[in-house]
Amino acid sequence: MTEDEQAIRQVIATWIGASQSGDTATILSLMTNDVVFMVPGQEPFGREVFEATANQFGAAGLQIDGINDVVELQIQGNWAFTRNRINLSITPAAGEPMQRAGYTLTLFRREADGRWRVARDANLLMPKS
Template identity: 75%
Template sequence: MTEDEQAIRQVVATWMEASQSGDTATVLSLMTEDVIFMVPGQVPFGREAFEATAGESDGARPQIDGTNDIVEMQVLGTWAFTRNRIDLTITSPTGETVQRAGYTLTLFRKEADGSWRLARDANLLMPKS
């Protein structure tokens, strides 16, 4: 495994850990300024919208638990992509639990400081029955 592949795997692992602990600041540090997210049924959105919906100002955030497994990775210069299989359980502050599973296709960009950051994400998670 190359150094770039290891770095990208670390970004994915850190993203998951920070999401599970509610550490929005760390998640934001892992994305580019011009990041774009695509999810079913919504218009693509960027960093500002992600941050606005990451949690309520009173600290009431959903609890996230699950796995994020990289099933494919390609590094092409300063760009890379991963195809991941994600399986999540999300519990709202009110106690309602939703399970989602599926795949994502994520583009990473190596920034001027040498860090890999998430630049584009197509999230195809669906409710799990």
């Protein structure tokens, strides 16, 4: 595994850990300023909407736990993509866990400081039956 592959896998692992602990600041540090997220049923959104939503989830006491398996990772210069299989459990403070599973396609960009960050993310998670 190359140094770049390790760095990208570390971004993913850090993102998952920060999601589980509700550490929005760390998650924001892992994305570019011009990041774009695409999810079913919504218009694409950027960093500000992501942050506001993450803060709402944190204030609501949601707990997130799950697995993010990298199925494919390709690097081309300062750009890379991963295709991941994700299986999440999202538990409200007073409620039953919601299960979500599916794939994401994430584009990473190596920025001027040499760090890889999430630049685009297409999240295709659906409720698990």
